[in-house]
Amino acid sequence: MRIGIVGAGAVGSFFGALLQQGGHQVSFLTRGKHLEAMQRQGLNIKREDESFTIHSTFTNDPEQLANSELILFCVKSNDTEHMANKLLPILQENAFVMTMQNGVDNEEILKKIFGVERILSCATYVQAVIEKPGIVKQQGRVALVIGELDQSVSQQCADIVACFHQASIDAKHTGDIVGKKWRKFLWNITFNPLSAISTATVGDLLDDKPLRETAESICKEAMEVAINAGVSIDPARTMETIFKNAERARVHQTSMLQDRLSGKQMEVESMCGYVVRKANELDIAVPTVQASYSILTFMNKQQSLDGGRLVTK
Template sequence: MRIGVAGAGAVGSYFGSMLEQAGYPVTFLARGAHLAAMQKHGLVIDGDSADVYSTKTFTDDIEDLAASDLILFSVKSNDTARMAEQLLPILQDDALILTMQNGVDNEEILEATFGRDRLLSAATYVQAFLEAPGKVRQRGRVKLLIGELDSTASSACEEVIETFQAAGVDAVHSGQILKRKWDKLLWNVTFNPLAAASGAKVGQILDDPSLRKTAAAISSEVINVAVAAGIAVEPEPTTSKIFSNAVYARNHQTSMLQDRLQGKRMEVESMCGFIVRKAEELGLEVPTLQSIYSTLSFMNQQIESG
């Protein structure tokens, strides 16, 4: 299986490197200083259990992904539509698309572009960040939940899961992948935007009474939206799980905070805006999340204006 990584940031670089180490041909699509460093020195994964080195194909030419049998779609949600439109005309008709992105709205965009029968989705549980150009640090557990959006892709989905397992990745099938991604979104929305706005790591949010109270308010608001949207969520057990799981990520610097510190646009719309708009559609109030959303949206404008 030939694999293309569309968006070789921390997550794409980590999983692409694992697959390359297992003997699969992998092409990494990247840009900027990260690409330049990889082309010159290779890619280094400072892993929790071992270091991984990749030295093969790093490119900024999307045509180099044309022969891929599987695309690890791992760009930021801000770039989903643009990347999908660029990939569509060059990929083989039977190439599989696996979105490894945050949020629950990317699937709809990708389905509109590629169709439902070759689209797979993954809930990714990995603490990885770009420590320096060409170097990714990974700590803690790694797990992938992968599922098909259409039953016709079930056998293809199983093959992809086996491919990750062969690379030593804990990958399992989920028959309710969108529900599981909602579960992950609930955790992300509770901590990710607040971390970006405050500059705090997850453990600092847990330990600071005011920040923890704000996180709890966000969590409650978002769970209410999920329930009203028909997602099978039980509020009290879900809240307990969100905060108990956060203990294992105490030292984690969330992806949105990483982007802010690196001067990059944050995934504000996919992470916050989607929930805010869904709440409005359902006639619900989300005042705490709305405040964070407004703050981060303004920060994004400042980043974009330079």
């Protein structure tokens, strides 16, 4: 299968490399020092039990992905609409676009641009970081849950899941991808904002009593929003699962914390902002999420990216 990775950071690079190893033709769209390093020496993947390097098409030109049958859409949520509009006139009309992004609002943006029948969504469970440009390190659990937004393309989605199996990737097809994404989103909002504010790892958040209580408050508020928005979850069981899964990610720096440390804009609007706006629509109080949103929005305003260095204005 011809696959394009749009936004080949840690996650996109990792899965793209596995897919190429599995026999698929993969092109990587990225930029900056990561792109330069891959063009010079290939993409190196380091796992707990192996290390391998692939050589492929590494580019900053979207036109080079024009013949893709499947796009893995991995850009930061802040860039979703801009990148989707750039791709629309380039891609074949029958190409699928699969979002592997955090949040639960990217699907709404993508289906308005490409049409609902072309959009697939993926709940992505992976711990991966760019150790240095051209080198991605992955550890721990790897799993994907993939589903279509329009049931008319259910078989095509199942066929794509089979392509991931071919590459020895643990992937499952679901008919309830919106519910699955919300459950993953609840994990993310529980730990991402607080870790970015405090610069704490997931393990630090679990072990520090005040921080853990704050994380639990965020989780409860977000679950109330989800339930009132029509998502079917059991609050007690969901809370237990979220914190149990966190125990397996103790050393993990969340994606939002990674962005803060590297001076990048954090996905504040797609994470906290979305919950705050949805809570306002539903007339639900979310004081802890609101506080996190205010703090992180201010942080985003204060930092800009200058040659990879964090600069405060």
